[in-house]
Structures are given as structure tokens and as C-alpha cells.
Amino acid sequence: MNLTQSPFATPFPNLPDVKGVRCATGSRGFYAKRGVTRDDVFLFAFDEGTTCAGVYTISRTASADVLWCREALQTGGGTARALVANSGNSNAFTGPKGREKNEATLKAMSGTLGVETSQCYLAATGVIGEPLADPNYVGAFVPELAAKLGPPDWEAATRAFMTTDTFAKGAGTSLDIDGHRVNFAGIVKGSGMIAPNMATMLAYIFTDAAIAHDVLQELLQEITGETFNAITVDGDTSTSDTLMVFATGKSGMTPITSRDDPRLDSIAMALHSVCLELAHLVVKDGEGAQKFVTVQVDGAISYVSARIIACEIANSPLIKTAMAAGDANWGRIVMAIGKSLEPINPDALAIWFDDVQVAKDGARMPDYSEEAASAVFAQPEFTVRVDVGAGEDSATVWTCDLTHAYIDINGAYRT
């Protein structure tokens, strides 16, 4: 099917070079049966000494690739030398055949590049449950890709792992540490089957910062909660969700090996900003999305409670259809807060749409203006903020509206 481009689509940004990273993309033919010629596999190679960190879907039906990455992160000690990802087939729910595909691919990566398999990472995205007829389908393609390795074309790599994405999504930044320029380049794919509470879809961030695996892993887990785990398109959770950071250490800075290193603050800020920008881009390319909405919950008894309430609002189909229609139906916000079953004070409940307060003290504002509320909902981007009057804690999540295009895309995805 032809996908209409998201209204939030932006040209792919200029991402910085990251020392110690090489890449190649190619067309293996996953989309050939649909009559489409496009790149559908990428190979990244990392210089020796590269550390990594990863967070993965907590789905009970995680893909074979996710299971491998989790295992490699343990056995390889958090070092990385190569990454292969394909689109067009998710390798989830493929049983023994899925594991055979991984073994063949890892063997090819290890043999071609001369590295340990425990330093090789995998990902696959696309239709669930269709085993590859040839387990070596990807593996046999690795030597051809390896021969083409060179400085990354970030946009080409991103396009190789897109599925229902309507634009290529990347974000990066650079900073100075001890006189060394340290670079971050991040790429992400994902548009549907997006829900918080895990790393979402496939996102990779490459940096030439020097940072020990355990410090990087801890940092990534913290940042994920406020970025990738705080977005939702449809409340559905992928079997393949993966977020990884690869740090080559080739910027020249001396390595960070402790959480107490004062230089970690600027690294954390850079990583946070790249993660947040990539996460927002996923929502902005949410299937059928026409609106980008920030949901902020204040006055909750804890961060966890605030987050549950925010997700109920962000995932409610009644609220998402109202957003699509530009109907400032704040009664449905009340409904979603109620169904969260979290502690709230109904008589202190207050609601704002951007700066327009529509409810306070558990009832509509005396001077409520439908016009003012509707004007906020008519915008492509706005904030829904509620104070549930029960405590001091807050949380923010980001979501999009539910439009006819979501139904069209998901009725036709496999055809």
C-alpha cells in the first residue's frame, strides 16, 4: 500500500561523523515479492574496544533476535563489533527456524569480520511469524555487505530498516570533553505497535565517547524511562523492541569508568536529548498520526502513579479519536483518569489544554469556553495537563491521535 507521509515529516538531519563506526546497506530482496526494490539490510562494524548497552522488549513473545541480543550482552561483557538488521521479516514466533537464521547470520558475521559471535548483535523487523525458507538468507549476504563497509550514510542506513515509517528519523549531537569532540548519531524506525514500558522498536545510537559498559548500561536504562518508554502510538507492544548504544571510544577522551566521573553529566545530557528527539520522531510518524500531543500529569502520589494515569489518557481510543476530530472532549479525560484506578482526589481535579484551564475543583470552569478549548485541539501540537490533586509527583508521556489512516494502514499491512 502507499502510505501518506506524516505531516510532521522533516528532512533527515545532518548527523555527525562518529569515529570507529563503518556501515554498509544493501537490498537482499525481502520486499521483492511486493514488487518493491529497496535496501532492507544494514551492517555496522565497530572498531575494537567498542562498548555497548541495550534495553529490549519485555514481551513474553520476544523475537529470536531480541533473545540473542540479551544473551550476547551477558556473554560478551558489553563489547560490540558488529550489528546486522533487516526489515521485511521480524523473525518473531518463528520457532527453531528463527534460531537457525540467527546462528547462520552470526557465523557469517564472525567469519567475515574476524570477531567473536558474542560481540555481534542482530535485529529484524516486519511481519511476525513467517519463518525464512533459507536460514542463511541473511548470512549469505553478509560478505557482500562487508566488502562495502565505509563511513556511515546515516540516512541510507535508516531507510534500510524502515517498515511503515513514512520518513527517515535520526537525531544527533556533539560536545566537547577534555578538548576532544565527542559525537552522537542516532537512528530509529517505528510507527505502529508502539507502547511505553520498554525500549520501543529499533533504535541505535552510535558515539565515539569512551565509556565502560556497566556505566553506559545503567545510564541508558535511566534515560529510557523518560524517553522511549514515555511514548505511545497505539498501546501495542512490539516483539522486537530494541534500543542500543554503541560507544567506540575513538574520540580521544580518556574512558569514563565510574558513575562518579563528573564528565558523565554532559554525556548523559547528550544521550538524553538524542533519545528524546528520536522518541518524539517515532510518535510524529505514528501510523496515521496528524497530531502530536504531550500528556502531563501532576499532583499524583508517585511518579509511577502519574505515569499510569498519563498512559491511560494517551492510550484511550475515545480521547485519541476526539484529538483527531479536534473535539476538546475533556469529559473523556475525566473518564481515563477514573479508569486508571490510581489514587486521586476527584474534588480537586483540574485540567488544562495548553494554557486554557477547562476544569478545576472537580468540575468544569465557571467561565468555560468551548471556543478556547477547541482552538487548542485544532492545533497540530498541544499539551493536555491534569492535576489529580492527590500528591506532588508528575510524569509526562507523548502520543498521537487515532485517525482513519491508522485503520487503513493496519487493515492492509500484510497485503
Place this chain on the structure above:
Amino acid sequence: MNLTQSPFATPFPNLPDVKGVRCATGSRGFYAKRGVTRDDVFLFAFDEGTTCAGVYTISRTASADVLWCREALQTGGGTARALVANSGNSNAFTGPKGREKNEATLKAMSGTLGVETSQCYLAATGVIGEPLADPNYVGAFVPELAAKLGPPDWEAATRAFMTTDTFAKGAGTSLDIDGHRVNFAGIVKGSGMIAPNMATMLAYIFTDAAIAHDVLQELLQEITGETFNAITVDGDTSTSDTLMVFATGKSGMTPITSRDDPRLDSIAMALHSVCLELAHLVVKDGEGAQKFVTVQVDGAISYVSARIIACEIANSPLIKTAMAAGDANWGRIVMAIGKSLEPINPDALAIWFDDVQVAKDGARMPDYSEEAASAVFAQPEFTVRVDVGAGEDSATVWTCDLTHAYIDINGAYRT
């Protein structure tokens, strides 16, 4: 807006007379501002000696009417003399004004009918958060309705409390106990904002069985779990959900006062069948519904676990859009099972669409037929069954598909 009638719409059934119940309906004008003339209030009056039982939404933003019913059920000792419900305004999130409306209505009911306020029940359904300008708007209408009380016109009563419903929904049955004919008549409204885990929307069952309040209450709570709490249209939970049973005792049977009474079995079966039929009708009139789908989960470690998995499947927008498109996208069933985070055995997972097995032992069937699977999804009614291979327990829920009409209805609801 004009609503397209559900393809499952059926003529209103012939419900039996229930001794000891009188009813009147009328048009108060809740819909007049939309240029529609229709009945929008009903009054039921019950003979002295009527017991009742009720289950209500567990929403933290429950309507003022729900809060009153819960209070009355305690203070009135489970006896009932009157019920007033209106459509067009839900009286939820209306603050002190909502409570004033209830007090005025209860005073009118008590005064006009000469009964205790603690024996009077209330309900309201419609837009959330719009307080009535005149707290006595409904109360002032009660004398006019009381003057018209007579044998119930069940269909007219049902039509008076419909909102986005596209057909009037009722179910009833009769049985013989000790030579006495005992009758059950049930009516329900509800189409969107339907999710399990509480009594859904407004449903009332009237019977002339004689049964003590505490026995009836316990029975109703048990039955709710397998009927009204096992349906979902959109995963959203109303602020007004109410299910009540009124038992006038006028059939002539001697009262049931204990759970050990052997006659309770046939009463329970009758009540269960009426609840289940009403619950199914709500799904069949789900907003925009074109398909009615049974989701059965076997092989779970407990009933609760099976139910969580079934609800993940039934509420997934990706699965519901695939149902709408007739796309037998079973990979999304795998996704939903995984995101439930319940204990499963991925390598033993099996999936059936009606009698067509599409997956076993955690992978697609070797002889998988897309044609056979799609033929099941093309039907207006079918069953999705999964065995998660972890235990011996099962649960069943019922749902509908997610269509363009759902988005149209909910983008235009308030206009």
C-alpha cells in the same frame, strides 16, 4: 450525527410481564437542543417488598448517580421502590451541582410515590461534565411520569436511555418454580466506552422472583464476572457503569433466603443467560462494530491470567483493525499474548481461528493456509482461540472490530 445501524441489529424481543413492576417514559428535552424529539427519561416503580442488587463502575471518577446508588444499597438494606434514569447528560464530574440534581430528583421520587429515598435509585448517561443549569430539571418531571405509570413497555423504556446505541437491546426468560411462573426482563444501553472489569454501562434486570438481597447480591457479583465484565468494545471504562437486578417477589414463590436453597440453581441459570445475552448485544452494537468475535484463552496458569491475556487480544487496536479488514494477521495475536507479560510457554503456543489451526508449538503450522485463515476472518462472527501452554485454566471474552465508523462516531459525539 446519523448513526448507521449495526449489522447485528435485531427486532426488540417479546419480554415477559414481570409482576410488581410499573413504568413510564417521557421526553424531558435533553435532546431538544440538537433538534431531536425523543423520550429521554424513564421511571420504574416497584411494589413493596422488592429486593435489589447492584454492581457499579470501579472508576475513580464515578458519576454522582453511581455514588448515590452505592450509598442507597447500603443504607436501604437492599430494598427498592423506584428507579429514574435519563439519557443526554451523564451527571459525572459535575461537582456539587451533580449532587444537588440527585437530591432534588430523590425528593421528588420520595414525595410523589410515598417511599423512602434510600429505596430510590438513579442513573444518568450521556456527555460527561456538563452540569444541569436547573438542579430540579429531572425532579420536576417526576410527577408527570408517576401519573403515567403502568405495565412496562420494555422497548419504550430501553429507547429512553439509549445514547449512541443503534438498536434497542433487551433479553428475558421465564421459568417455573414450585408451580409459579417466574419472569425475567432485562434491558441494556451501551455502545462505546465499554471495557470489562466492572458492570458495563446501564443494564437493568427485572424479575418477580422472590430472593433475599444478600443472596441476590452475591449471585449477581458472580455472574457479572463471566458476562458483563467479559466484554470490551474499546477498552475505555465508563464513569456511569451500572448493573442492577430488581426482584419484586410477586411471582408467588416462597422467598429464597439462603445460598443453599436448591431452587437457586435455576434462578442463577436464568439470570446468567439474560446477563450474557444483554452483554453480547452491547458488543454487537459496539460503536462502528461490523464483527462479533469470541476470544478464548486456554492453558493459562489461572483464570485471572487467562482473562488478562484474552483482554490484551480483545483490546489491541492492531488486532481489531485486522479483524475489520478481514486480515487473519495472527502474528498480532502473538504480539498481544507477549505484551500481557503473563506466564506462558512460547514454544507450546497454539492458535486457532474457529476450527482452523494456524500455529502450534510456538510457530506457524507447516501446512498453514492463508486462504483458510482469511475465510474465518471474513465471517461476521468467529472465535479466536489460543492455548498458551502454561497451565490448565481458561477464560473467554467477547469483542468487536475497530472500524472507520468508530472514529466518525467519536469525533462527532458532542456536536
